[in-house]
Amino acid sequence: MTETRAISFWLKFIGAIVSVWLIAPVLVVIPISFTGRDSFEFPPSTWSLNYYEKFFTDPSWRDAFVTSLTLGCAVAVVSVIIGTMAAFALVRGNFPGKSVINGLVLAPMIMPGIVVAVAVFGVFLTWRLTGSFSGFLLAHTMLAVPFVVITVSTSLRAYDSILDLAGASLGANWWTRTFRITLPLITPAMLTGALFAFVTSFDEVVIALYLQSPIYRTLPVKMYASVTGEVDPTIAAASTVILAFTTAVILGTTFMRRKKNVGS
Amino acid sequence: MSEANQGASVSLRNLTKVFPGVATPAVDRASLDIAPGEFMTLLGPSGSGKTTTLNMIAGFTKATSGEILVNEKNVVALPAHKRNMGMVFQQYALFPHMTATENISFPLEQRKISKTDIKQKVKDALALVHLEDYGHRYPKQMSGGQQQRVAVARALVFSPQVLLMDEPLGALDKRLRERLQVELARIHRNLGLTFIFVTHDQEEALSLSNRIAVFNEGKIEQVGSSTELYERPKTLFVAGFLGDSTVLPGQVSSGMVNVKGQTFATSNTSTFAERDQVGVVIRPERISIHEQAPVDSNSVSALVTDIVYLGSSRKLVCEVFDGIPAIVSETAAELTNVRPGDTVFLSWKGEDSVAVPATEFDILKAVGVDSEFK
Numbered sequence: 052m053t054e055t056r057a058i059s060f061w062l063k064f065i066g067a068i069v070s071v072w073l074i075a076p077v078l079v080v081i082p083i084s085f086t087g088r089d090s091f092e093f094p095p096s097t098w099s100l101n102y103y104e105k106f107f108t109d110p111s112w113r114d115a116f117v118t119s120l121t122l123g124c125a126v127a128v129v130s131v132i133i134g135t136m137a138a139f140a141l142v143r144g145n146f147p148g149k150s151v152i153n154g155l156v157l158a159p160m161i162m163p164g165i166v167v168a169v170a171v172f173g174v175f176l177t178w179r180l181t182g183s184f185s186g187f188l189l190a191h192t193m194l195a196v197p198f199v200v201i202t203v204s205t206s207l208r209a210y211d212s213i214l215d216l217a218g219a220s221l222g223a224n225w226w227t228r229t230f231r232i233t234l235p236l237i238t239p240a241m242l243t244g245a246l247f248a249f250v251t252s253f254d255e256v257v258i259a260l261y262l263q264s265p266i267y268r269t270l271p272v273k274m275y276a277s278v279t280g281e282v283d284p285t286i287a288a289a290s291t292v293i294l295a296f297t298t299a300v301i302l303g304t305t306f307m308r309r310k311k312n313v314g315s
Numbered sequence: 316m317s318e319a320n321q322g323a324s325v326s327l328r329n330l331t332k333v334f335p336g337v338a339t340p341a342v343d344r345a346s347l348d349i350a351p352g353e354f355m356t357l358l359g360p361s362g363s364g365k366t367t368t369l370n371m372i373a374g375f376t377k378a379t380s381g382e383i384l385v386n387e388k389n390v391v392a393l394p395a396h397k398r399n400m401g402m403v404f405q406q407y408a409l410f411p412h413m414t415a416t417e418n419i420s421f422p423l424e425q426r427k428i429s430k431t432d433i434k435q436k437v438k439d440a441l442a443l444v445h446l447e448d449y450g451h452r453y454p455k456q457m458s459g460g461q462q463q464r465v466a467v468a469r470a471l472v473f474s475p476q477v478l479l480m481d482e483p484l485g486a487l488d489k490r491l492r493e494r495l496q497v498e499l500a501r502i503h504r505n506l507g508l509t510f511i512f513v514t515h516d517q518e519e520a521l522s523l524s525n526r527i528a529v530f531n532e533g534k535i536e537q538v539g540s541s542t543e544l545y546e547r548p549k550t551l552f553v554a555g556f557l558g559d560s561t562v563l564p565g566q567v568s569s570g571m572v573n574v575k576g577q578t579f580a581t582s583n584t585s586t587f588a589e590r591d592q593v594g595v596v597i598r599p600e601r602i603s604i605h606e607q608a609p610v611d612s613n614s615v616s617a618l619v620t621d622i623v624y625l626g627s628s629r630k631l632v633c634e635v636f637d638g639i640p641a642i643v644s645e646t647a648a649e650l651t652n653v654r655p656g657d658t659v660f661l662s663w664k665g666e667d668s669v670a671v672p673a674t675e676f677d678i679l680k681a682v683g684v685d686s687e688f689k
Contacts, residue, residue, distance in 0.1 A: 211406070211408070213404055213406060213408045214408055214410060216373075216375050216395070216402070216404070216408070217402065217404060217408035217409075217410070218396075218410075218421075219374070219375070219394070219395035219396045220373055220374075220375075220395055220396075220398075220400060220401065220402035220470070220479075221396075221421055221422035221425060221469065221470075221473070222396050222397075222399070222422050222425035222426060222473065223396055223421070223422075223425050224394075224396050227425065231421075232410055235412050236411065236412055
């Protein structure tokens with residue numbers, strides 16, 4: 052008993068040190084974002100909210116932020132639809148070339164980002180898709196679909212297909228069985244997939260650098276431009292906003308899942 | 316739900332299922348007539364085709380050939396969701412994201428029944444299985460027995476004419492299983508619908524069913540009431556699968572069965588031809604034990620090898636004809652002083668035994684004697 056308690060203490064202790072080690076550098080941006088000077092001084096000698104004001108009012112920052120948000124949401128929705136259908140086909144289906152298609156679907160995860168970016172850029176130039184919402188949506192969805200396929204197909208494999216037989220015996224056709232039994236039960240996996248998809252798009256910078264145009268650029272591209280071209284602590288404010296946003300999303304989903312587990 | 320609904324007749328005509336890539340059919344030309352309101356059990360060891368047969372009746376598995384008639388109408392082409400049969404699974408198969416009430420409402424919603432009717436029917440169904448206060452619970456919050464009762468309520472709430480059950484009590488412990496057996500029997504009596512029940516548990520089959528169809532290797536071996544199957548088995552398999560029995564290998568000779576030079580009368584020797592190879596099947600409680608050789612025929616000397624106490628009775632394991640096991644059951648009222656190692660005489664009435672077609676080789680294999688019987 053005491054031994055396990057001791058192990059659990061050391062486990063927590065080492066876990067805490069590793070967490071601090073990993074997270075602390077990220078947290079440095081938070082104080083910097085509240086600086087009163089126009090430098091990356093750490094710790095700041097004076098404090099202000101100037102750079103938050105700039106982030107939310109300067110059209111180039113605000114537009115990039117809104118672009119990234121809308122794009123991320125669109126990517127999440129589209130890749131959940133496509134990825135869920137693909138997962139159904141790959142888990143339930145039985146057709147020639149299944150393993151090849153499985154490999155193709157997951158390929159974007161292991162392809163080097165820069166190679167994909169150059170290829171996409173080349174093709175999208177001829178298709179006139181660069182610098183447009185649809186071009187970004189297409190490219191980011193391709194990157195995000197594998198995450199949805201993996202989470203949803205894991206959940207579908209664990210799904211007991213006897214529930215479908217039960218549904219059929221109770222008079223439900225395929226359509227009703229899918230929408231009232233299967234989909235509600237794999238919804239957590241779909242939401243997790245959607246979150247991954249959103250983050251994949253929100254975080255993506257390599258392809259976005261190639262596809263950007265002066266009027267259509269995502270937040271990471273704007274940040275990259277800012278950090279290479281000028282010394283502007285607004286980037287710290289942007290980072291802090293992103294940090295707060297992703298933390299809220301992750302805590303929110305964890306909390307929702309825990310509440311659901313208690314409920315049922 | 317409250318009024319008794321009329322059960323449907325179900326008939327199988329040469330029903331066959333061949334799974335792709337498997338040489339022997341899972342179900343081989345099964346034919347069976349189930350009367351409206353009958354409690355029919357499909358009994359057999361695992362892999363005997365009983366569950367495949369049930370799945371074909373439910374519409375989960377497509378029949379390779381043959382017909383399934385429900386009230387004289389062929390339903391083979393109907394998908395499962397249009398067959399209107401209730402189904403209870405071994406693993407309950409309740410929808411985990413729905414409460415008991417929502418689970419039971421589900422089939423009614425598919426049938427576009429009004430909300431107030433659904434409410435009333437769900438209430439009646441919960442009352443039928445004695446779970447009035449459990450409607451708001453999720454499956455996870457109920458015990459196995461309660462979940463299975465919800466599953467039964469869900470399968471009955473839309474008043475199907477046939478209820479199919481695939482080893483519904485298989486996942487429950489013995490006491491609970493016995494209680495639910497009583498409840499199923501009561502529900503069958505009260506509702507009067509046709510029950511088709513799959514089990515590998517012969518005791519469950521004997522106690523619940525009106526009739527039993529015994530499956531073996533994809534074929535129906537025999538159909539009959541519990542008593543018929545137990546007292547008058549038609550095949551060696553049925554004799555061995557249902558309860559204990561002693562089987563003596565012999566040959567029909569002038570109206571008697573000759574077992575190693577000794578002749579025995581059976582209830583049905585006359586149905587066999589001269590020189591047919593048969594097994595004489597005797598049930599343990601039909602055999603009486605004597606210390607002296609009895610004068611009447613149908614007796615054989617036996618070496619007592621083992622005695623097993625079973626509380627209300629005891630079981631004597633003997634050896635007859637140098638190696639054939641014989642099983643005798645004695646009730647507490649008629650206990651003898653026999654001990655292991657004693658030589659006794661076993662006798663029985665000819666009309667209490669039955670001959671089944673079987674070669675000596677098959678019998679020895681069935682009773683577990685490896686070396687050849689001399």
